[in-house]
Amino acid sequence: xxxxxxxxxxxxxxxxxxxxxxxxxxxxxxxxxxxxxxxxxxxxxxxxxxxxxxxxxxxxxxxxxxxxxxxxxxxxxxxxxxxxxxxxxxxxxxxxxxxxxxxxxxxxxxxxxxxxxxxxxxxxxxxxxxxx
Numbered sequence: 001x002x003x004x005x006x007x008x009x010x011x012x013x014x015x016x017x018x019x020x021x022x023x024x025x026x027x028x029x030x031x032x033x034x035x036x037x038x039x040x041x042x043x044x045x046x047x048x049x050x051x052x053x054x055x056x057x058x059x060x061x062x063x064x065x066x067x068x069x070x071x072x073x074x075x076x077x078x079x080x081x082x083x084x085x086x087x088x089x090x091x092x093x094x095x096x097x098x099x100x101x102x103x104x105x106x107x108x109x110x111x112x113x114x115x116x117x118x119x120x121x122x123x124x125x126x127x128x129x130x131x132x
Contacts, residue, residue, distance in 0.1 A: 051115065051129065054108035060131045062115060064100040070123035071098060077121070078102075081114040097125070 013021065021033055030036040066074050078085065084106030091099045104111050111129070118127040 047129075051112045054112055054131065056108055057106060058104075058108045058111055058131055060104045060111050060129055062100075062102040062104055062111075062118070063126065063128045063130070064102070064118055064124055065093070065126040066098055066100070066121075066124045068092065068096040068098050073121050073123045074100065074118065077114065077117050080117075081110060084110050084114070 021036060024030070024040075025033055025036045028036070028039075030039065064074065078088065078100075084104050085102050086105050087101075087103035089099075089101040091101075093099055102114075104114070111131075115127055115129045118124050121127075
């Protein structure tokens with residue numbers, strides 16, 4: 001492959017994700033789906049880089065949206081990290097989804113690991129960490 005050339009890959013997206021991709025492309029003015037996905041990946045990489053720099057004890061809020069009928073995995077992760085969870089708020093959303101708000105205080109590595117485990121879960125649609 002030549003320098004500056006892009007590699008073509010293939011991904012599978014469900015109808016809802018594909019619709020979201022099209023809406024993002026139109027709303028944000030991207031020229032195509034590939035450009036929209038590249039921008040999203042850059043944002044995700046920047047968030048990961050920022051999380052990897054966290055050190056010591058930190059205070060944070062973790063927002064999680066998950067499917068109502070698949071809350072078991074979220075619950076397992078919550079129990080695993082109970083030592084850093086100071087407050088948890090659970091709320092039912094429309095479309096059979098749940099919102100979890102975790103107020104966290106603890107070792108930055110544990111906060112980061114909890115976030116990463118939730119982001120990797122197939123049950124979770126969104127896991128967003130906000131660090132104070």
